[in-house]
Each structure stands twice: as C-alpha cells, then as structure tokens.
C-alpha cells in the first residue's frame with residue numbers, strides 16, 4: 001500500500017506509540033499522535049533495551065543518539081541476595097559489537113522519540129484524552145472533551161489501561177499475581193558496575209543497574225504478598241517498608257536501599273494477551289495488546305518490535321485490514337513466548353534455600369563458568385531476533 005495517502009492517528013505517546021509514528025513516517029504516512037498528558041514526560045525509571053529492541057531504534061536512525069545517553073550493559077549477574085555471591089552471569093560482551101544491551105533512562109528515550117517525531121513533521125497533540133473508538137472503514141475516536149476525530153487507521157498504543165482494547169477484543173479481568181514491586185532511582189554509592197544485578201532470595205528479588213553516566217542506580221524490587229496494591233504508579237511507599245522486606249539481604253543491598261526516598265509501589269497483575277489485536281481500521285500495540293510482567297525486561301522492547309512490524313505490514317499489504325491481520329499473525333506467537341518466559345523468571349528468582357534451589361543455582365553456575373557462550377545462547381531466540389529483517393508471511 002502506498003502510505004503517502006494514508007492518514008493514521010495513534011492514541012498514546014508512549015514508547016510504542018512514538019516508535020510506530022516514526023516508523024510510519026518513514027513510509028510517508030500522515031501521522032498524528034494523541035497523548036492525554038500535558039507533556040510527554042516520564043517518571044524517573046530505567047529500562048533495559050536489549051539488542052532486539054535496539055534494532056528498531058537503529059532502523060529509526062536513533063541508535064547512536066540513544067547509546068550516547070545510556071550505559072552499555074556488560075553482564076546480567078544473578079546473585080544470592082543473602083550472601084551477595086554471584087550464582088551465574090550472562091556475559092553480554094559476547095553479544096558482539098553491533099548487539100549492544102543498553103540501560104536507558106525512560107525519560108531520555110521518550111524525549112528522543114518525541115523530539116525526533118516533531119522534527120520529522122509528526123503532529124503530537126497533548127492533552128488529548130481518547131475515551132473510545134468505533135472501528136470501521138473510517139474509524140472514529142471519541143474524545144474526553146466531547147469531540148470526535150476520524151482517520152484511515154487508528155492505533156491504540158494507550159498502555160495497560162487501554163480504552164481502545166475493549167472496542168477491539170473481548171477483555172478478561174486481570175488477576176493479581178501475588179507480587180508487589182517497588183521502583184526507585186538512587187545515587188550509585190556502591191560503585192555498581194555496568195551490570196544488571198538480580199539479587200535473589202526466598203519470595204523476593206531486586207534488580208539494580210546504573211543509568212546515564214553511572215551516577216545513579218535504577219532499582220526494581222519485588223516481593224510476594226497475599227494482599228495487593230492497586231495497579232499503577234500513583235502510590236508511593238514508606239522506604240522503611242521496602243528496607244524491611246529486604247532486611248535479610250547482604251550489605252550492598254542495604255546500602256542501596258538506605259538511599260531510597262519515596263519509592264513507587266504497585267501490585268503486579270497478569271493480563272491475558274488480547275485474543276484479537278485488530279478490528280476494522282483499528283489495531284492495538286504494546287501494553288494495550290499484551291502487558292507483560294517486568295521479569296524479562298521486555299515490555300518496551302516488545303512495543304518497539306510491534307511498532308516496526310505494524311508499519312511494515314501496512315506498507316506491504318494491499319488493504320488496511322489485510323495489513324492488520326498480518327501484523328497480528330507476525331507478532332502474537334513471539335509476544336506470547338516472551339510473556340511466558342517472563343512469568344517463569346519470577347518463580348526461578350524466588351526459590352527458597354533447599355535442594356531445588358541448590359540444584360538450580362549449581363546448574364546455572366556451572367553453565368556460566370564452563371560454557372558462557374551456551375549460557376547466553378539460551379537467549380538467542382530473544383536477543384538475536386531482528387524484526388527489521390523479518391520475512392513477511
């Protein structure tokens with residue numbers, strides 16, 4: 001399809017929506033992004049952008065600009081949270097020169113995507129909250145201010161609490177996973193190396209990695225709980241609650257958590273992957289279609305991959321609806337695999353001392369010491385995947 005006569009409206013100016021706007025812009029489409037917020041900013045938090053997501057950033061022409069503001073990760077280090085000893089390591093330097101794994105500040109990525117979009121003539125309209133869509137030949141968007149907008153294609157990139165999703169597919173209620181997560185950025189006072197450290201303990205784990213020039217550390221801490229917090233980032237917690245949850249961990253973890261001021265806290269819910277990702281003229285993308293638990297650091301990477309494939313499908317199909325169907329076919333299997341792998345990680349990180357943990361940690365330790373290439377090779381399906389060169393079905 002010649003996209004130069006196609007008018008696309010994207011609901012949501014997050015990572016997925018902005019990346020899709022840029023990808024469609026490269027095909028000549030006329031794109032508008034509607035964002036509910038007053039400005040496109042991000043709460044302070046880190047993201048791991050793995051080589052599969054970075055290939056999309058590269059294809060959008062932004063790789064060097066992002067790398068310049070990021071820390072290049074050299075390893076993922078799995079550690080015994082109680083003793084601080086390394087259990088196993090994923091040596092990211094073995095990925096090769098063109099396969100960087102970056103630790104990125106979300107605000108920097110959003111800023112880069114939105115500034116580039118504006119510079120390339122993409123309209124970003126702020127304070128534009130959508131309330132629903134009507135799929136059809138010329139899909140229509142209902143706006144919170146009572147206005148209506150139409151377009152040739154509408155893309156719902158409006159995140160976890162998507163207003164587009166219920167108009168595209170049957171929605172099922174999310175369920176609480178029995179885990180809460182805290183998120184904070186603290187000064188790097190421990191000389192933390194350019195590694196993602198996963199501090200593992202019974203029923204809990206904490207991930208730390210440096211951001212920007214290495215002066216700060218991103219912290220995500222997860223604890224299993226019966227009671228639950230509302231989903232979302234609106235709540236901050238007493239840092240002493242977070243410290244108490246990790247009281248049994250080693251001195252490094254204590255020092256890191258002693259710097260936490262007002263961590264965000266939220267309940268982790270599992271949302272089923274949407275059955276259908278498209279309706280006539282309307283598609284879902286990123287968290288709107290398939291929110292994932294953060295245990296494989298792939299939510300934003302999947303949104304980037306989706307963004308590329310959706311634009312590519314539109315550019316290479318004969319009709320809009322054939323393109324949207326092709327997009328779903330190309331994405332669903334891979335996203336499901338990623339989400340299942342992320343869910344398994346939670347269990348593996350939270351093992352209690354005993355024979356199961358001993359066997360699991362010993363096997364991982366042996367593999368990482370004696371066959372580091374094979375250890376990393378277990379993730380080839382994820383990190384070496386190049387969605388920008390994918391064969392179209």
Ligand SMILES: Cc1cc2nc3c(=O)[nH]c(=O)nc-3n(C[C@H](O)[C@H](O)[C@H](O)COP(=O)(O)OP(=O)(O)OC[C@H]3O[C@@H](n4cnc5c(N)ncnc54)[C@H](O)[C@@H]3O)c2cc1C
Nearest residue numbers: 012014015016036047048130159286287297298299300301
């Ligand atoms: C603790 C934590 C750590 C994470 N770490 C990683 C990681 O290391 N690597 C990784 O790849 N992923 C990570 N993720 C996941 C990642 O943040 C998300 O999967 C990703 O941001 C999804 O992008 P998105 O564009 O689909 O949605 P979002 O980023 O949520 O963007 C949605 C946008 O839509 C806007 N919007 C919402 N509703 C409306 C409306 N009605 N009208 C108009 N605009 C609207 C919102 O304001 C927002 O700007 C992490 C997530 C969490 C919670």
